[in-house]
Amino acid sequence: MRDLRVLSGGRGAPTVLLLHGLGATAEVWEGLAPLLPGAWVAPDLPGHGGSAPLPAYTFAAVADAVADLVDPAGTVILGHSFGGVVGLHLAARPGVRAVIGLGIKVAWTQDDLARAAALAARDQARFAAREQAVARHLRLSGLDGLVAPTSPVALAGVVEQDGQWRPALDPRAFGVGDPQIATLLAAAPVPVVLARGEHDAMVGAEQLRALVPDPVDLPGLGHNAHVESPAAVAELVLTHRA
Template sequence: MELRVRSGGRGEPVVLLLHGLGATAEVWDGLLPLLPGAWVAPDLPGHGGSAPLPAYTFAGVAEAVADMVDPAGTVVLGHSFGGVVGLHLAARPGVRAVIGLGIKVAWTPEELARAAALAAREPARFATRDEAVARHLRVSGLDGLVAPDSAAALAGVVERDGMWRPALDPRAFGVGDPQLAALLAAAPVPVVLARGEHDTMVSAEQLRALVPSPVDLPGLGHNAHVEAPAAVAELLLRHRDAAHAPPVR
């Protein structure tokens, strides 16, 4: 399928960067200069400049980006929605480790119902780009974190027939419960789960129920990679030893 993909750097392991729901590859801009080697950052299907899927599941999104895994060695760093997609790639040949940042791991029936209702809506359309950008920033959780005229803001909107709307395909909200426990149990490679200390979407207790040593990033919220790229780069570098080891199969 047609995906917008950014890439750069040299060396192994490659870092595959998977953004969260509603965002685009631009949310990694602050992190990119801090990466030690090659990196690949797609707009996930139905986001930014990437084509939509006929229907959305975490596994389906993972399959759409699976060819970006370098068989010679890849570390996947995924935020929120992208972190779940990364866990679906854990058994892909070449993946050596997965780092999931800010994944919402516990979903109530009411939350799942609200997400399904959002997935059933038509995309919001606006007369001006500024209005569409404002909606994009709210939906992606970037409001107040990036400037409305920044690349991260502008990449998230599109113009169609003289009207503007967020580029996000609303149907992506309908992916359902990520079933984190099952994904972690099936992962054949090291997995790190991390969150910002003030992330209201996932608690430290919820992560500790899934993995023995989750990482809390002090002073940060849900979009820690945007708020403090250096802290997320340090997290990545701290866990690269596992990525240099041969993949576990």
């Protein structure tokens, strides 16, 4: 296992492996994890929070970095957005029983990919005040307006370095490219559930229906449905646990 910061709790099988989205940290699951009936484990993905960066970023490389967190006795993976793609890359690992992908952007245009590549090429922003870095972190992670700037979820996403503050996210992670979701779904040997918040602007219901027969729409929620309504997403996990 690479140098990962990992939160965990609970007891009982199957273990739920919680994989956050791009720019977030394991703290993003703080409302959901206590609602799960068994064991759970939530890493900061490489280049996020307190976890070490990778030499280069691909979805497969991120999956390899967290693969040791899969409990061979039984694991259900819940991944949000970027983390959902990582979860699909782990689908064939021994012990994985099901993968739930929440809010995965499944359709990428050339303009989308170009914007992501441009973000990946940027230098890390640095600020004199922690509050400024927190504000940037919340925008990068899509959590602006959903969590308080002084909350553990917000503060976990920034680090102090050489007397300045910056988002913990390694911007090179933006450069992972098109996730090729259809290919991953075709290769998955376990049940896969794709879900979205009803108001998620990053992925449409029709896009998911083109990939799986029964996608889940979570009423009234947006892209970060697990933050907006932890109970609704916990129920999704309980319903689809293998």
